[in-house]
Amino acid sequence: MMKTNLWRIAVISTLLLVGCRAHQASLEHLREPIQSPPPDVDGEAWKVKSLNLPKTHIEESLVVYLAYSSRDPFSLPPIALLAESPLSLKACWQPKATTIQHELQRYPLEQLHLKGMISRDAQHTALLQTPNGKVIAVAEGQPVGVNYGRVMRVSATQIEINESLPDGLGCWKRREVKLVLQQPSLDIEKSK
Template sequence: MNRWPGWGLMLILMGLLGGCADARLGELAEELEQIRQAPGTQPPLVVPHIPEYQPLAYTHGGERSPFLAPEAVASQSAPVLVANANLAPDTSREPQPLERFSLQELALVGMLEMNNRQRALIRTPEGDVVSVSEGNYIGPDYGRIVRIGAKRIEIDERIFTQTEGWQVREVALVLDGEE
């Protein structure tokens, strides 16, 4: 007997398609019609009218910048700057090595007396110990060592303020462990 091998495949496909015969399409059509007829739960979205853009003219261009000091402060500080001009640091001199460190980074670790001159030993954040004497500069605020005592060094720093110009601030480094 000569059989066609596709008969089995054809019977399987017909069985599968036969299972789809009762798809209850009538019920589906009724359900969809009810959904279409029923009012929705949300009203349709109405886009509001957006007003036309009206550019606003900037009329304050000739006024003082908010990033600059007011004229009153500038006029008050001018005479003070002239009066305190002698307190201004010498910016033409060569910076000394300890001026690149803030005073909080430096530590006073010892004192020496060499040739009847008092010297102080300062440790840098890099771990180096540097010997300094009166007159040396230290710190970023033009600090100058004015006195070396038994357990501390006294420093005069030059700081600038807008209202008072150059001022002297006295600070000290105390020997580690001492207060």
């Protein structure tokens, strides 16, 4: 069985090599019509016409690269390099890493809507609606949003939330966000 396979491989290889040697005639007969003039054109005119190519004037101008002073687009900006260097370990505020304890910590503040207020003994509680339509009551001090937000103050018309956002350089910046209660517009039609 093994000898039969070797014999077949040898025969096929020999046929392929013999096939490569076939039809190796000279290509001179193909080059001749291209170089000789057509029958209706004078031979001298053909040579002159083919040799007198239009002269092109190539002006070598000096190209000056002016963007050496610009930032290299393939490298980090200097401020990012400073933030990565071990010498610039700045002491900046970092939020405490916490796990999600409240349902409102799963949604960005942009997706939460203030839908109403509940007041009892001058104590206000806000009603926030989540993107899936669920309304949740929040009071001062409760966590809200994905960026370490915390309800700082609840009034009759709005809530103030302190949120911490990363600055991209390893530090965090605090910002104050206000969610305002939208008053429904009243369309009063005069009856006749």
